[in-house]
Amino acid sequence: DVKVTQSSRYLVKRTGEKVFLECVQDMDHENMFWYRQDPGLGLRLIYFSYDVKMKEKGDIPEGYSVSREKKERFSLILESASTNQTSMYLCASSSGVHEQFFGPGTRLTVL
Amino acid sequence: RKEVEQDPGPFNVPEGATVAFNCTYSNSASQSFFWYRQDCRKEPKLLMSVYSSGNEDGRFTAQLNRASQYISLLIRDSKLSDSATYLCVVNVNAGNNRKLIWGLGTSLAVNP
Numbered sequence: 001d002v003k004v005t006q007s008s009r010y011l012v013k014r015t016g017e018k019v020f021l022e023c024v025q026d027m028d029h030e031n032m033f034w035y036r037q038d039p040g041l042g043l044r045l046i047y048f049s050y051d052v053k054m055k056e057k058g059d060i061p062e063g064y065s066v067s068r069e070k071k072e073r074f075s076l077i078l079e080s081a082s083t084n085q086t087s088m089y090l091c092a093s094s095s096g097v098h099e100q101f102f103g104p105g106t107r108l109t110v111l
Numbered sequence: 112r113k114e115v116e117q118d119p120g121p122f123n124v125p126e127g128a129t130v131a132f133n134c135t136y137s138n139s140a141s142q143s144f145f146w147y148r149q150d151c152r153k154e155p156k157l158l159m160s161v162y163s164s165g166n167e168d169g170r171f172t173a174q175l176n177r178a179s180q181y182i183s184l185l186i187r188d189s190k191l192s193d194s195a196t197y198l199c200v201v202n203v204n205a206g207n208n209r210k211l212i213w214g215l216g217t218s219l220a221v222n223p
Contacts, residue, residue, distance in 0.1 A: 042215040043155070043198070058210075090154055097143065097202070100211065102154035 023091030134199030
């Protein structure tokens with residue numbers, strides 16, 4: 001069974017903290033994605049990676065960075081968390097033109 | 112104009128009803144199309160891809176109209192378990208799915 005896992009389901013952080021969200025997939029997919037999902041705004045792409053050590057900005061990269069040191073792992077970093085980064089964060093992976101498989105999501109609250 | 116537009120609903124239908132959703136897209140160069148389903152507080156999951164000739168999977172039928180730039184999803188004999196948000200997704204890149212354009216979703220509630 002295909003699997004994308006995310007390090008936390010719920011996370012509460014304070015403004016200014018550095019936050020790491022981890023995503024691991026076991027399908028040997030070359031593509032990995034980080035989205036955030038907010039009511040009324042839908043799914044918005046933050047960053048994606050199509051190979052190890054490769055990354056590309058999505059639609060809303062400001063305030064975020066990413067790291068992909070291994071094929072199976074894609075990390076999202078909030079260098080200095082702010083309250084407007086409170087959101088549901090979804091990681092996904094895919095191969096070629098095939099479907100994107102999503103992790104269960106991390107609901108991040110920044111106080 | 113949004114790149115992908117959907118009626119947010121909610122659509123409230125009784126069990127057994129037939130319901131249809133439409134989704135319009137603005138980029139005429141769009142390559143491929145999908146419907147994803149998202150249950151409350153869960154991640155999106157692929158429901159079906161949409162092919163030019165139309166395709167059917169059990170009670171679900173998807174259609175593509177390139178001339179009018181819309182895709183549709185028809186659900187027949189609705190079940191309670193069909194209650195979810197249905198996301199229309201468009202891929203504008205040939206050869207990969209690195210940049211998908213997501214609609215905001217249409218909410219469906221199937222009532223007993």
